[in-house]
Amino acid sequence: MSTGLNPPPGHAPEATTSPGPLPVRQDAGQVMPGSGFRPDAGRLRPALKLTESCNLACRYCYQEGRLDAGQFMSTETLERILSEVAGNTQGPMHLLWYGGEPTLFGTRRFADALERSARAFAGRPLYHGVQTNATLIDQEWADLLAAHRFAVTASLDGPAWLHDAQRPDRRGQGTHVQAMAGIAALQARGIQPRVSAVLTPKSLPHAEELVDWFAGNGLHEVDFVPSTRCARGRIEVEVDGEAFADFIMRVFNRWLELGRTDFRVRFLSELARKMAGHHPYFCKLEGSCSQFAVFGWNGDVYPCDEFSGLPETCLGNIHQASLAELRSSERAQALFREWATIPEACRDCRWVRLCRGGCPWERRLSGSPANPTIMCSALKALYERLAQEIPGTAERWGAA
Amino acid sequence: MGDMSPKPVNPVLAEVLKLERTEKDSVSWVKA
Numbered sequence: 001m002s003t004g005l006n007p008p009p010g011h012a013p014e015a016t017t018s019p020g021p022l023p024v025r026q027d028a029g030q031v032m033p034g035s036g037f038r039p040d041a042g043r044l045r046p047a048l049k050l051t052e053s054c055n056l057a058c059r060y061c062y063q064e065g066r067l068d069a070g071q072f073m074s075t076e077t078l079e080r081i082l083s084e085v086a087g088n089t090q091g092p093m094h095l096l097w098y099g100g101e102p103t104l105f106g107t108r109r110f111a112d113a114l115e116r117s118a119r120a121f122a123g124r125p126l127y128h129g130v131q132t133n134a135t136l137i138d139q140e141w142a143d144l145l146a147a148h149r150f151a152v153t154a155s156l157d158g159p160a161w162l163h164d165a166q167r168p169d170r171r172g173q174g175t176h177v178q179a180m181a182g183i184a185a186l187q188a189r190g191i192q193p194r195v196s197a198v199l200t201p202k203s204l205p206h207a208e209e210l211v212d213w214f215a216g217n218g219l220h221e222v223d224f225v226p227s228t229r230c231a232r233g234r235i236e237v238e239v240d241g242e243a244f245a246d247f248i249m250r251v252f253n254r255w256l257e258l259g260r261t262d263f264r265v266r267f268l269s270e271l272a273r274k275m276a277g278h279h280p281y282f283c284k285l286e287g288s289c290s291q292f293a294v295f296g297w298n299g300d301v302y303p304c305d306e307f308s309g310l311p312e313t314c315l316g317n318i319h320q321a322s323l324a325e326l327r328s329s330e331r332a333q334a335l336f337r338e339w340a341t342i343p344e345a346c347r348d349c350r351w352v353r354l355c356r357g358g359c360p361w362e363r364r365l366s367g368s369p370a371n372p373t374i375m376c377s378a379l380k381a382l383y384e385r386l387a388q389e390i391p392g393t394a395e396r397w398g399a400a
Numbered sequence: 401m402g403d404m405s406p407k408p409v410n411p412v413l414a415e416v417l418k419l420e421r422t423e424k425d426s427v428s429w430v431k432a
Binding site: 045047096129131151255256258259260261264269272273276278279281283292305389390391 | 406411412413415416419421425429
């Protein structure tokens, strides 16, 4: 069986994605070209979890049980990771810093980590991103992130009544005021953060209200992330595919109805771009995910953070093996093969060339990676709707 | 017979399709 060594489609920015010569019926249960493990990892995109600690205690946190460990990435581990990543890649590098809450690292240590990364990738374009709850972002943080031209994603669930109920601090107090203050500090320094809103049964009935709220509060891009937890090896699904399908279609209708060309709903806009032939800047739509690597605070390596609650998906530790060894191990290759395999049940779907079976994590949520993604009904509804809205997209993806 | 020409793309979607992206945009993790 092929391990799919072809590079994923459209990796260069603004490259046009193409459905490619993918057989529809014959390849069910097979690894699809364009997916799978790339040993050269030329476009590896690493994420560094500086800590698993967090100052919040979100009701849906997928890192439950690890939040107050008080453990932070050591300089030795950071240097080892940077050295391995730099030595196994070439060209532009994007580093995503997150946690836990990465700002718990403090500005002094964080600035030191940035200096070390600049040295590790000297002579190469280096871009930074951070995922934060924004509650600790003050002038000093905003200055530091602005100085390094950070792309920032801030977690914000919506208006105070919703956010405070879902995202309390460790004492049970709401954190909406602090998060909004942090976002304002970033905006004052010229950083327009993307907002990531976790979608729960409490927020599901309020699709239109949420779109209006984000668009009306100076935010330019929001992503709605259905709440699923994987704590201590146990997976819990709070928002299933049917519920998400109803929510996201209502969001879609409201988004178009508002008519605000300066406001985007991330999943919808990236999906529209992909369907129209552009490269989507969203991992779930890229058709391949073996280009990612997550480094835990202690050097553990996972192929995706969604799976980091499942110990069997840990590829090993960067102090015990090289990155190349970890990513080419039997365990890694088996996982990447599994991820790149189109579920049997998808073989007759007219959208298979576009969807490629969906996100492997969302397939796991449906009970088995051999099943269609738990978001299948939502995705199909969106594909159909966008095909109506953007002429030629069904033909482009062989779905006409 | 009615107008058979394709309906225009909604302005919000049209704007999304016109977005110019740079290398900096290519961080594409689901949570970032």
